[in-house]
Amino acid sequence: MNGDKRTEKARLICRNCSTSIPLDAPVWLCPKCEHSLEIQIQSNFPVRKIASRKPDLWRYREALPIRSNKNIISLGEGYTPMLRYAVKKRWIWIKQEHLSPSGSFKDRGAAVLINHLNSIGVKEVVVDSSGNAGAAISAYCAAAGLKCRVFVPAAASSAKLKQIKRYGAVPELINGTRDETTQAALRAARDTYSASHYRNPFFLHGTKTLAFEICEQLGWKCPDTVILPIGNGSLVLGVSLGFRELKSAGIIPHLPRLIGVQAENCAPVYNAFHELLPTKTNKIHATFAEGIAVSHPFRLNDILDSIHLHGGTMISVTETEIESALHQAWGKGFYIEPTASAGLAGTLKYIDSAAGDEIIVTAFTGHGLKYGG
Numbered sequence: 001m002n003g004d005k006r007t008e009k010a011r012l013i014c015r016n017c018s019t020s021i022p023l024d025a026p027v028w029l030c031p032k033c034e035h036s037l038e039i040q041i042q043s044n045f046p047v048r049k050i051a052s053r054k055p056d057l058w059r060y061r062e063a064l065p066i067r068s069n070k071n072i073i074s075l076g077e078g079y080t081p082m083l084r085y086a087v088k089k090r091w092i093w094i095k096q097e098h099l100s101p102s103g104s105f106k107d108r109g110a111a112v113l114i115n116h117l118n119s120i121g122v123k124e125v126v127v128d129s130s131g132n133a134g135a136a137i138s139a140y141c142a143a144a145g146l147k148c149r150v151f152v153p154a155a156a157s158s159a160k161l162k163q164i165k166r167y168g169a170v171p172e173l174i175n176g177t178r179d180e181t182t183q184a185a186l187r188a189a190r191d192t193y194s195a196s197h198y199r200n201p202f203f204l205h206g207t208k209t210l211a212f213e214i215c216e217q218l219g220w221k222c223p224d225t226v227i228l229p230i231g232n233g234s235l236v237l238g239v240s241l242g243f244r245e246l247k248s249a250g251i252i253p254h255l256p257r258l259i260g261v262q263a264e265n266c267a268p269v270y271n272a273f274h275e276l277l278p279t280k281t282n283k284i285h286a287t288f289a290e291g292i293a294v295s296h297p298f299r300l301n302d303i304l305d306s307i308h309l310h311g312g313t314m315i316s317v318t319e320t321e322i323e324s325a326l327h328q329a330w331g332k333g334f335y336i337e338p339t340a341s342a343g344l345a346g347t348l349k350y351i352d353s354a355a356g357d358e359i360i361v362t363a364f365t366g367h368g369l370k371y372g373g
């Protein structure tokens with residue numbers, strides 16, 4: 001089936017009230033009940049054709065919810081190297097997501113989302129992240145010529161905010177907390193469009209390509225275990241979606257085990273998964289891994305469902321373990337930011353209980369050049 005026939009049938013579905021909307025409607029929440037939407041689309045994997053295409057994520061075009069393959073705006077996202085990495089006298093695989101165009105895996109979600117918006121004629125978006133998600137959306141808005149307003153707390157200042165401004169996005173400084181900033185962005189999104197990486201369903205259909213690449217780079221084989229950091233869950237939810245699509249299409253026989261990693265200092269998903277007492281759940285401290293310091297993940301239940309579906313578990317890592325994994329990676333020539341070492345820190349903890357021949361994959365999620373430290 002070519003892209004047009006597939007996407008004509010595709011719908012946006014509300015899981016709460018079952019409202020069904022055409023894929024090209026400019027909505028990002030259910031218009032009836034304001035619940036988040038899901039994309040219902042058939043994904044195909046013509047592996048021989050895929051192998052003949054350019055090394056970017058558009059090689060999986062029969063699995064992407066984009067109506068036309070013409071006029072794709074690309075900065076070369078996806079198909080990052082997957083390298084062997086020695087851990088405790090054995091090898092694991094690490095996807096080099098920090099080598100993405102704006103420096104994090106979030107370019108996958110941003111590329112698919114912004115191409116969708118460009119194809120349906122949306123001209124302006126709002127974002128409430130001054131981190132890697134904001135940078136990725138700003139980069140693709142710059143490439144596509146969309147106006148991008150980024151809501152940030154007035155007190156914020158970071159290398160990532162500089163990157164956002166350099167791409168030409170317009171910062172909207174909000175006097176208040178992170179939550180108040182999010183509320184202001186949501187109000188602004190009522191008249192425009194929210195490109196939120198954890199609310200918008202198109203974002204996950206970009207991050208899912210990480211699962212496709214892991215399989216393809218293993219020779220279309222399913223790994224045994226995939227270990228990923230979790231903040232808002234756009235990475236783990238996308239990767240789970242990707243593996244489920246590969247299984248439905250008959251490309252892999254079963255799902256890999258999916259293990260989520262959080263910093264002990266901010267571990268709402270870990271605590272919920274292990275049903276820890278609320279007193280512990282409420283205790284949130286600052287963490288070195290600021291990119292996953294999310295105290296109330298919007299899609300918490302979806303994340304828990306995914307981990308269970310993949311027969312996985314949640315691991316938490318201490319500040320010392322995060323820092324030590326970071327220094328280990330740096331010492332081997334991998335220049336990543338602190339948050340990006342959480343997956344490796346979790347893997348170092350998990351590996352003693354792994355089977356000898358287990359194929360384990362993790363990811364370096366963000367680039368070290370953005371980290372002033």
Ligand SMILES: *Cc1c(COP(=O)(O)O)cnc(C)c1O
Nearest residue numbers: 132231232233234235291365366
């Ligand atoms: C966003 C981010 C994560 C976590 O991704 P979520 O989608 O929030 O779970 C991990 N590492 C880096 C570097 C990030 O920017």
Ligand SMILES: [Zn+2]
Nearest residue numbers: 014017030033
């Ligand atoms: Zn609804």
